[in-house]
Amino acid sequence: MIEVKNLCKSFTRVVKDESCNKKKSKSKKLKTKKEDFLAVNDVSFTANKGEILGILGPNGAGKTTLLRMLGGILTPTSGDIEIAGYDYSINKNLAKKEIGYLSGNTKLYNRFSPRELLTTFGNLYEMDKKDIDISIENVVKIMDMEKFIDNRIENLSTGQTQRTSIARCLIHSPKIYIFDEPTLGLDVISSKSIIDFMKNEKKNGKTVLYSTHYMEEAETLCDKILMIHQGEVIAYGTPNELKNQSDVNNLRDLFIKLASERGDLVEE
Numbered sequence: 001m002i003e004v005k006n007l008c009k010s011f012t013r014v015v016k017d018e019s020c021n022k023k024k025s026k027s028k029k030l031k032t033k034k035e036d037f038l039a040v041n042d043v044s045f046t047a048n049k050g051e052i053l054g055i056l057g058p059n060g061a062g063k064t065t066l067l068r069m070l071g072g073i074l075t076p077t078s079g080d081i082e083i084a085g086y087d088y089s090i091n092k093n094l095a096k097k098e099i100g101y102l103s104g105n106t107k108l109y110n111r112f113s114p115r116e117l118l119t120t121f122g123n124l125y126e127m128d129k130k131d132i133d134i135s136i137e138n139v140v141k142i143m144d145m146e147k148f149i150d151n152r153i154e155n156l157s158t159g160q161t162q163r164t165s166i167a168r169c170l171i172h173s174p175k176i177y178i179f180d181e182p183t184l185g186l187d188v189i190s191s192k193s194i195i196d197f198m199k200n201e202k203k204n205g206k207t208v209l210y211s212t213h214y215m216e217e218a219e220t221l222c223d224k225i226l227m228i229h230q231g232e233v234i235a236y237g238t239p240n241e242l243k244n245q246s247d248v249n250n251l252r253d254l255f256i257k258l259a260s261e262r263g264d265l266v267e268e
């Protein structure tokens with residue numbers, strides 16, 4: 001289970017300093033200043049055992065920042081995270097062992113084969129050799145990797161590479177999966193194997209958190225949806241609850257409606 005309360009992350013960014021640039025100055029150099037902004041603003045939700053929670057939002061909404069905090073890669077500015085019963089602020093390392101985290105830009109070692117990669121990660125998780133071999137056999141079946149398990153990663157297709165990335169997250173049998181856009185850019189067959197995997201793991205009582213731009217995919221797959229926009233939660237509930245509350249036919253229409261109500265969609 002994942003429980004997140006009032007999570008915030010602020011970054012500092014460099015912006016144009018309008019007050020200086022308006023003044024007449026001999027220097028043509030653009031004046032800039034540093035400014036804090038909230039990429040994730042007061043986000044709270046719960047994802048239970050056997051649930052798939054979809055995180056939806058447009059580019060720059062804060063999905064990756066949120067998932068990176070949950071994956072232990074970024075430290076929150078404020079708020080609380082509990083993962084599989086571990087409070088992140090106290091037991092971060094124990095919590096991280098329960099997570100399989102797939103980032104949007106995971107880089108694999110090109111000269112390794114998937115088998116070598118999985119063995120390396122099994123060793124990093126301090127698994128016994130016997131357990132690593134059993135786990136690889138299992139993961140290869142789940143992700144349908146028999147045909148390419150001993151090929152060099154640099155020679156794999158995009159779908160095969162993505163399946164290898166996901167296999168890397170499974171090797172230590174985590175209770176929780178955090179996947180950042182796992183189906184991005186994949187053909188229907190590769191997407192289907194990843195979606196089937198998520199459905200199966202849900203049946204096995206795992207918690208799956210995944211971000212996507214594909215609203216139709218999330219609508220059919222997810223038990224709950226967290227829609228975020230400019231770092232804030234704009235909708236949270238089951239797909240049916242959300243559609244009924246706003247009297248729309250699908251999540252895409254819901255997003256457009258909510259963003260327009262906030263004045264964030266401009267007609268061309």
Ligand SMILES: Nc1ncnc2c1ncn2[C@@H]1O[C@H](COP(=O)(O)OP(=O)(O)OP(=O)(O)O)[C@@H](O)[C@H]1O
Binds near residue numbers: 013039064066
């Ligand atoms: N390390 C950083 N420093 C400064 N700003 C950052 C940093 N990481 C992300 N941001 C900013 O935070 C905001 C949220 O970015 P984030 O990558 O979380 O969005 P996203 O929803 O994952 O977008 P996409 O769908 O395009 O991947 C953006 O404005 C981004 O530019």
